[in-house]
Amino acid sequence: MKRISHAAVAPWITLFARLLLGGVLLVAGYLKTTNSAQAAASVRVYRLLPTGLANIFGYSLPWIEIGIALMLILGIWVRYSALAGGGLMLIFIIAIGQAWARKLAINCGCFGYGGVSADGKVHPGIYLAEMLRDLGLVLVAGYLYRFPRGKFGIDRIPEEISEG
Helix, strand or coil: CCCCCHHHHHHHHHHHHHHHHHHHHHHHHHHHHCCHHHHHHHHHCCCCCCHHHHHHHHHHHHHHHHHHHHHHHHCCCHHHHHHHHHHHHHHHHHHHHHHHHCCCCCCCCCCCCCCECCCCCECHHHHHHHHHHHHHHHHHHHHHHHCCCCCCCHHHHHHHHHHC
């Protein structure tokens, strides 16, 4: 049986990782743009920032997520885009963790209702699931930072022209 080297599959793994992290950020950003006031309110409920700063962050976050997502999906500045996307995921983990520790019932503003279940009660398992999801995305971002050259990325175009 022939062994496949990481070097042979890394560009495909990188493409998949770019599409995964970029896709999550794109959907999260898009969902927030449909109701920007709710996005700002979602940032305020974490009670980490003064209201004015939370509003600025809440209104700008969707566009930041969409910008990072597009760079990842297109393969533009992958290493820096992955660093920014992974950094956002770390911020989300910290924010969710402190909300869990403070027993805050939050609506995170993207893929669910934070630690609040359909019955309106705080459930720690929901917080944990969200933190693990975001941790997985941090690991994806770490892979992209380490191996930024993937298939069909704009970053690869000069390299492919010189090879070809």
